Amino acid sequence: MSAHPERKNSLDEIPPPDDDTPATRATEAARRREPKALRREQLINATIDSLAKRGYAATTLADVADGAGLSRGIVNFHFTSKDNLLSETIKFLQDEYTANWQAMVQKAAPDTASQLLAMVTADLDRKICTHRKLAAWFALITESRSKPAYQEMAWDRDAKYRAMLASICLKAKVEGGYAFDPQSTADAIYAMQEGLWLRMMLFGRGYKREAALGVVLDALCTIFPRHFAAGGTPLAIKAEDQ
Amino acid sequence: MSAHPERKNSLDEIPPPDDDTPATRATEAARRREPKALRREQLINATIDSLAKRGYAATTLADVADGAGLSRGIVNFHFTSKDNLLSETIKFLQDEYTANWQAMVQKAAPDTASQLLAMVTADLDRKICTHRKLAAWFALITESRSKPAYQEMAWDRDAKYRAMLASICLKAKVEGGYAFDPQSTADAIYAMQEGLWLRMMLFGRGYKREAALGVVLDALCTIFPRHFAAGGTPLAIKAEDQ
DNA sequence: ACACGTTTGTTGAACGTTCATTCAATAGTG
DNA sequence: CACTATTGAATGAACGTTCAACAAACGTGT
Numbered sequence: 001m002s003a004h005p006e007r008k009n010s011l012d013e014i015p016p017p018d019d020d021t022p023a024t025r026a027t028e029a030a031r032r033r034e035p036k037a038l039r040r041e042q043l044i045n046a047t048i049d050s051l052a053k054r055g056y057a058a059t060t061l062a063d064v065a066d067g068a069g070l071s072r073g074i075v076n077f078h079f080t081s082k083d084n085l086l087s088e089t090i091k092f093l094q095d096e097y098t099a100n101w102q103a104m105v106q107k108a109a110p111d112t113a114s115q116l117l118a119m120v121t122a123d124l125d126r127k128i129c130t131h132r133k134l135a136a137w138f139a140l141i142t143e144s145r146s147k148p149a150y151q152e153m154a155w156d157r158d159a160k161y162r163a164m165l166a167s168i169c170l171k172a173k174v175e176g177g178y179a180f181d182p183q184s185t186a187d188a189i190y191a192m193q194e195g196l197w198l199r200m201m202l203f204g205r206g207y208k209r210e211a212a213l214g215v216v217l218d219a220l221c222t223i224f225p226r227h228f229a230a231g232g233t234p235l236a237i238k239a240e241d242q
Numbered sequence: 243m244s245a246h247p248e249r250k251n252s253l254d255e256i257p258p259p260d261d262d263t264p265a266t267r268a269t270e271a272a273r274r275r276e277p278k279a280l281r282r283e284q285l286i287n288a289t290i291d292s293l294a295k296r297g298y299a300a301t302t303l304a305d306v307a308d309g310a311g312l313s314r315g316i317v318n319f320h321f322t323s324k325d326n327l328l329s330e331t332i333k334f335l336q337d338e339y340t341a342n343w344q345a346m347v348q349k350a351a352p353d354t355a356s357q358l359l360a361m362v363t364a365d366l367d368r369k370i371c372t373h374r375k376l377a378a379w380f381a382l383i384t385e386s387r388s389k390p391a392y393q394e395m396a397w398d399r400d401a402k403y404r405a406m407l408a409s410i411c412l413k414a415k416v417e418g419g420y421a422f423d424p425q426s427t428a429d430a431i432y433a434m435q436e437g438l439w440l441r442m443m444l445f446g447r448g449y450k451r452e453a454a455l456g457v458v459l460d461a462l463c464t465i466f467p468r469h470f471a472a473g474g475t476p477l478a479i480k481a482e483d484q
Numbered sequence: 485a486c487a488c489g490t491t492t493g494t495t496g497a498a499c500g501t502t503c504a505t506t507c508a509a510t511a512g513t514g
Numbered sequence: 515c516a517c518t519a520t521t522g523a524a525t526g527a528a529c530g531t532t533c534a535a536c537a538a539a540c541g542t543g544t
Contacts, residue, residue, distance in 0.1 A: 039493090055385040057299050060529065071495045076531060078493095135387055142384040143297040144444060145377055154444055179472055184460040191437030191457065196429075198436050202386060202396055215433065218426040223464055230421055281519090303504060313521045318505060320519095 040078050040088070042068050047089045052132035056139040061085075083147075090140040090150055093133060094157045100128050101161065112171045113227040119165055120220065123193045124213050134201040162190055176226035185223065192219060282320055282330070284310050289331045294374035298381040303327075325389075332382040332392055335375060336399045342370050343403065354413045355469040361407055362462065365435045366455050376443040404432055418468035427465065434461060 046067035050059045061075045061082055068074070079085040101122035108118035123129065144150035166186035173182055196212040221228045288309035292301045303317045303324055310316070321327040343364035350360035365371065386392035408428035415424055438454040463470045 036493090052387065055388045057385060058388060061531090062529075072497090073495065073532080074493090082530065138380075138384045141444065142380045143299060145294065146297045146300060151444065155448075158441075158445075178464075180464045181460055184457050185464070187438075187457045188434055188461040191441065192430055192434040193437065194440050195433030195436035195438075198440065199400075199433060202383065202393065203400075206397075215426050215429045218423055219430040222420075222422045222427070278519090302502085304502095314504095314523090315506080315521065316519090324504065 036078070041092075043070075043075060043078060043085065044089050044092050047085060048093070048132055048136040051089075051139045052135035056143055059139075086140060087147075087149055089136070090153060093137050093140075094153050097128055098157060098160060100125060105164070112168060112175055113224070116168050116172065116220065116224070116227070119161075119168065120189065120193070120216055121213070123197070124209055124216065126209075129197075129200070129209055129212075131200070131204050134197055138198070138201050158190075162186055165190055172224055172227055176224060178224070178226075180223070189219070189223070192216070278320070283334075285312075285317060285320060285327065286331050286334050289327060290335070290374055290378040293331075293381045294377035298385055301381075328382060329389075329391055331378070332395060335379050335382075336395050339370055340399055340402060342367060347406070354410060354417055355466070358410050358414065358462065358466070358469070361403075361410065362431065362435070362458050363455070365439070366451055366458065368451075371439075371442070371451050371454075373442070373446050376439055380440070380443050400432075404428055407432060414466055414469055418466060420466070420468075422465070431461070431465070434458070 043064060046064045047059070049067050050063045054063065062072060064085070065072055065074050075082070075085055079088060101119055104118045104122040104125070105115055108114045140150060141154055144154060166183045169180075169182040169186045169189075172178065173180065193216065196215060199207045200209065200212060217228075221230055285306060288306045289301070291309050292305045296305065304314060306327070307314055307316050317324070317327055321330060343361055346360045346364040346367070347357060350356045382392065383396055386396060408425045411422075411424040411428045411431075414420065415422065435458065438457060441449045442451065442454060459470075463472055
């Protein structure tokens with residue numbers, strides 16, 4: 001009855017639990033049974049796709065709905081308004097970002113160099129540092145002038161990351177006897193990473209994750225020469241001198 | 243006859259040559275005599291204002307015209323289309339940016355430290371690093387996904403700056419006996435500056451030019467310890483060792 | 485098991501608004 | 515009188531939102 005051929009959302013699609021009706025996967029019926037949260041995530045993903053492909057200005061609800069393989073009115077049912085959809089999208093991206101680096105730092109070894117390396121590589125992680133996610137994030141954050149809610153979220157995200165980075169830089173300074181100011185150094189590193197994000201976003205196929213990673217690792221070597229070996233970036237754990 | 247009270251363009255307004263009619267500055271008549279290029283610049287300035295204040299999505303031709311104190315159809319007369327107006331605006335910003343750092347580098351002393359300092363402070367110059375210009379630039383550049391012309395301009399701008407910065411880093415490396423890779427270091431510095439731009443754009447009143455300048459100078463001290471003294475950033479010109 | 489009303493998710497057409505663009509009319513200039 | 519710059523109303527397209535209709539799933543009583 002409907003004209004939607006198939007839903008073709010981007011990757012990270014979770015196959016539904018496959019509960020009953022094992023036969024031909026009655027698509028229409030199975031789709032309807034998916035929980036509300038899944039449908040919301042599907043629409044957010046379609047929004048990210050649209051933002052990345054067409055930019056903020058050209059992202060329409062019709063395009064989002066088409067991208068998700070659903071009909072026109074669907075977004076207003078799940079998100080009540082376009083503004084709200086975009087708010088939830090930026091929230092999704094920020095939450096994913098913060099959760100990712102926090103998890104990576106927790107998983108890393110407790111020594112200073114490892115912690116620093118974890119924070120810095122988290123930003124360039126495969127999961128976070130996709131072209132579409134970067135493009136969507138910049139498209140949204142750039143419009144934050146007119147949306148105070150965005151700005152607040154961005155500030156929050158920033159504050160958490162900066163504080164953590166600064167505390168690690170302080171530890172490194174004590175251990176390595178460096179002369180730098182910890183907060184200033186943390187700001188410099190953080191700014192460098194956002195600048196590399198911008199480059200990756202702008203020049204997609206011309207500046208890849210690996211290139212950015214190389215720049216970051218080189219920078220760590222020159223800033224923390226007693227914590228990182230010159231070559232690639234094996235970390236020389238410091239413990240002998242105080 | 244018209245309802246436009248006064249034109250209230252932002253700063254850098256060039257007062258018209260004030261040629262004849264010395265009396266009360268017959269506004270309407272004087273305005274009409276201004277050359278075409280001036281009117282175009284006026285409209286571009288109004289566009290930057292609108293982009294900064296309302297964001298890309300909410301920037302309309304009506305708003306630009308109002309900002310310039312002119313009527314609705316005026317933009318299409320001078321720029322034929324909105325797309326073209328935005329193209330010319332981003333071109334204006336990029337040209338101003340490139341001309342500024344090139345002039346500052348040329349004016350600076352020829353030693354490595356001075357050249358480096360000139361390049362780096364040019365980005366944070368009063369003339370370039372205005373909140374409205376940053377906001378407008380990000381708004382436009384972020385939408386470059388859908389506009390290949392923007393991307394090409396951005397690539398050009400980047401290439402010039404990066405090449406110059408890399409060549410200076412190479413000189414510094416030879417002079418100072420540093421271990422870093424020159425291109426990688428140049429990329430790191432450049433990325434850091436764009437990241438600081440982003441912060442300034444996002445947190446307007448919460449992160450000022452002076453703060454960013456401090457971060458950059460500190461970074462120069464740690465990266466080029468033989469070229470920059472630790473305290474503020476007086477540059478210790480290197481000439482004695484080879 | 486089955487029938488039936490309720491709830492929930494979904495659709496697509498309709499509405500009203502906003503906006504870029506066009507253009508005929510007008511005013512200023514040489 | 516040409517010519518150029520400017521105006522403001524008209525046009526038509528695009529978009530967000532609303533809503534009546536529909537369909538599937540669930541609950542209840544039998």
